[in-house]
Amino acid sequence: MLKRLPKPQAMLQVYAVIAFMFSAWTMVAFSWKLRTWLLTLNIGEIFTLFSYAMFTNLLESMIVLLLFLAVSALLPPHFLRDDFIVRGTILSVGLLGSLMVYLNLNRTYGLENTSTLLAGPIVVLLIMIFLLAFSSKFRWLRSAAIWISDRLIVFLFILLPLFVVLSIYVIARNIA
Amino acid sequence: MMEKPSLSRRDFLKLSALAAGSAVAGASQVLSPEPLQDTHKPNILIFVFDAMSARHLSLYGYPRPTTPNLEKFAERASVYHTHYSAGNFTTTGTASMLTGMYPWTHRAINYRGMVERTLADRNLFNLVGKEYTRLAFTQNLWANVLLSQFEKDLDAHPPCDLYSQVVQSLFQPDDLKHDRALAYYVFQDFLNLRSEEPHPFPGSLLIGSTELSQALITSDRKHISVDYPRGLPTVYDFAYENAAVFEGINRLIQNSLPRSLPYLGYFHFWSPHGPYNAHKNFIGIFQDDLPYHAKPRHAIAGDDFSQEDMQNSCREYDELIANVDAEFGRVISDLERSGVLQNSYVIVTSDHGDLFERGEIGHASALMYASVTHIPLMIRAPGQGQRTDYHSMTSNLDLLPTLLKIVGKDVPDWIEGRLLPGFGGQDNASASRSLFPMVAKDNPSFQQLKRATFTLLKGPYELFFFTGYPKHTDTFELYNLQEDPDELQDLFKEDINTASQLKEELLDAISTANHNFEE
Numbered sequence: 001m002l003k004r005l006p007k008p009q010a011m012l013q014v015y016a017v018i019a020f021m022f023s024a025w026t027m028v029a030f031s032w033k034l035r036t037w038l039l040t041l042n043i044g045e046i047f048t049l050f051s052y053a054m055f056t057n058l059l060e061s062m063i064v065l066l067l068f069l070a071v072s073a074l075l076p077p078h079f080l081r082d083d084f085i086v087r088g089t090i091l092s093v094g095l096l097g098s099l100m101v102y103l104n105l106n107r108t109y110g111l112e113n114t115s116t117l118l119a120g121p122i123v124v125l126l127i128m129i130f131l132l133a134f135s136s137k138f139r140w141l142r143s144a145a146i147w148i149s150d151r152l153i154v155f156l157f158i159l160l161p162l163f164v165v166l167s168i169y170v171i172a173r174n175i176a
Numbered sequence: 177m178m179e180k181p182s183l184s185r186r187d188f189l190k191l192s193a194l195a196a197g198s199a200v201a202g203a204s205q206v207l208s209p210e211p212l213q214d215t216h217k218p219n220i221l222i223f224v225f226d227a228m229s230a231r232h233l234s235l236y237g238y239p240r241p242t243t244p245n246l247e248k249f250a251e252r253a254s255v256y257h258t259h260y261s262a263g264n265f266t267t268t269g270t271a272s273m274l275t276g277m278y279p280w281t282h283r284a285i286n287y288r289g290m291v292e293r294t295l296a297d298r299n300l301f302n303l304v305g306k307e308y309t310r311l312a313f314t315q316n317l318w319a320n321v322l323l324s325q326f327e328k329d330l331d332a333h334p335p336c337d338l339y340s341q342v343v344q345s346l347f348q349p350d351d352l353k354h355d356r357a358l359a360y361y362v363f364q365d366f367l368n369l370r371s372e373e374p375h376p377f378p379g380s381l382l383i384g385s386t387e388l389s390q391a392l393i394t395s396d397r398k399h400i401s402v403d404y405p406r407g408l409p410t411v412y413d414f415a416y417e418n419a420a421v422f423e424g425i426n427r428l429i430q431n432s433l434p435r436s437l438p439y440l441g442y443f444h445f446w447s448p449h450g451p452y453n454a455h456k457n458f459i460g461i462f463q464d465d466l467p468y469h470a471k472p473r474h475a476i477a478g479d480d481f482s483q484e485d486m487q488n489s490c491r492e493y494d495e496l497i498a499n500v501d502a503e504f505g506r507v508i509s510d511l512e513r514s515g516v517l518q519n520s521y522v523i524v525t526s527d528h529g530d531l532f533e534r535g536e537i538g539h540a541s542a543l544m545y546a547s548v549t550h551i552p553l554m555i556r557a558p559g560q561g562q563r564t565d566y567h568s569m570t571s572n573l574d575l576l577p578t579l580l581k582i583v584g585k586d587v588p589d590w591i592e593g594r595l596l597p598g599f600g601g602q603d604n605a606s607a608s609r610s611l612f613p614m615v616a617k618d619n620p621s622f623q624q625l626k627r628a629t630f631t632l633l634k635g636p637y638e639l640f641f642f643t644g645y646p647k648h649t650d651t652f653e654l655y656n657l658q659e660d661p662d663e664l665q666d667l668f669k670e671d672i673n674t675a676s677q678l679k680e681e682l683l684d685a686i687s688t689a690n691h692n693f694e695e
Binding site for chain 2 (some may be wrong): 021022025026029030032033036037039040041042045048049052053056057060063096099100102103106107108111114117173174
């Protein structure tokens, strides 16, 4: 079974992309709300809130990585496993990017404009499919995907300890 | 010192389970066996009906017989005829009622807003003191934000969806057992997407997207039931039947009050807030041709509904009020029969009203016409035998000081309300008193109020000041509510003396309120 999974280094690089995207979104949203919270909550409460957000980020990022690994294990190797860094990065950016577009369009246009709301993520997903299909042909695309995942791995040195410590804090609060 | 009978959350949940069923007899096993009770202090039961405008209650002279049961209740109560909310939506109205402060003081002015942190202890539940067993329940998520902020002052705080039938949300506050007070901020204010918010920014990509997709799928779907042909009454995340909610509260009071004396219960019902989905027995009960004063669309109305739409919604709203009235009548009769009201003050009020005029339905815009600020207030004292009517202008800021007086506490000097007439307040103070309801939903909470609708109510007059709205800024309207209760004739340019006096007073008050805040 392990043979059907990508190499640990490849998994780590793709996870770096996933974790970075989730936590970047959360941190922007957090800083957006922080000003109000500072006036209505105390520092301890804000810290707890941040801990819950990071715990959620950990769960979300693990879910997406496990999804990729499941796909990698189930599909023939050349679909994902053999080129996991490049394709995993494109998939991560495409899928999570489409969610970002989806939520941002909702911020701008609201629920009433369903077609606009759906058009944005669909375009992103189509681009992702196109890039996935031609990922082996575009050298620049491969280089870009590898470069991105390689650079983002540095954030794991911050994110992983943060995830672990804050998750322990959240779990401890709920079982104490 | 007597030991305070406790009703822990665990007790409460057990009690709720009992209340939901019919095993009332089992309640004795739930609470502590024979708690010591202070029977000298009166119990307080507050019933708040969300978005119930006094202008639509036959109790106050509305032509449609919407409230026969409230009228019956009023036969042995103090009835306040000119009672105003300090705001035009839940957050401001409820926060002012529970803190006795104006919105520009407590700063809970935005959707899902909260009271400024340093003022959060200035709430009813804290001020009545720990000798009371304090239970607060609301179906309104935004009122629940405030109750969560006051969590440490509550002995029991059941979840909003306690008696609901359909719950859609991925997470509920009770999922975080030890962080229940923070759960709102974690789930509702941060991670989740609140589709009703103007520009929602959920903190979680996956949860936010899932909630958005769910909102897209279910936005037009109603929870139809045989008894509710228009769909079940719905609060964003859940749907319910009024009969079940009122019956649940009835059993909850009957089970918990006698064992937790003295008792303060706050029960904030969502109905008759929209959607106006009444029980089938109330649909079509008003087939009259109610006189309707057409009013031109207001420049800051959020919508542009036709007259027909507004009239139809008005009729549906009245039907829902009649539905709520019937349920309330049933609960109050049951409570009276059971004897739990013997030493209890019962208060009936609302947080704000709704309006059906000038292109607007409901209370989502920044319009502050009387239909949305004029709210009911009735107080029945223990053993009260007859009705007393008060016509002086009163505010929902007055409820807190009055309740403090009732429970024998000193009234702090920071409270901006006064004692109500009949409880130490003057009945003829109307002419000299000024009230300042306001709405500033889009104004940052802790900055100067630059985008808002301010109201000054004084004597028979009502002055509006609209500021910061594109294409409608720094404009005034003046009405004489005694001669023109429908607010049809703007006197601002006709009665120049009154207009200038009131304008000066209102601008002074705003300037004082803005003094300590940055631009």
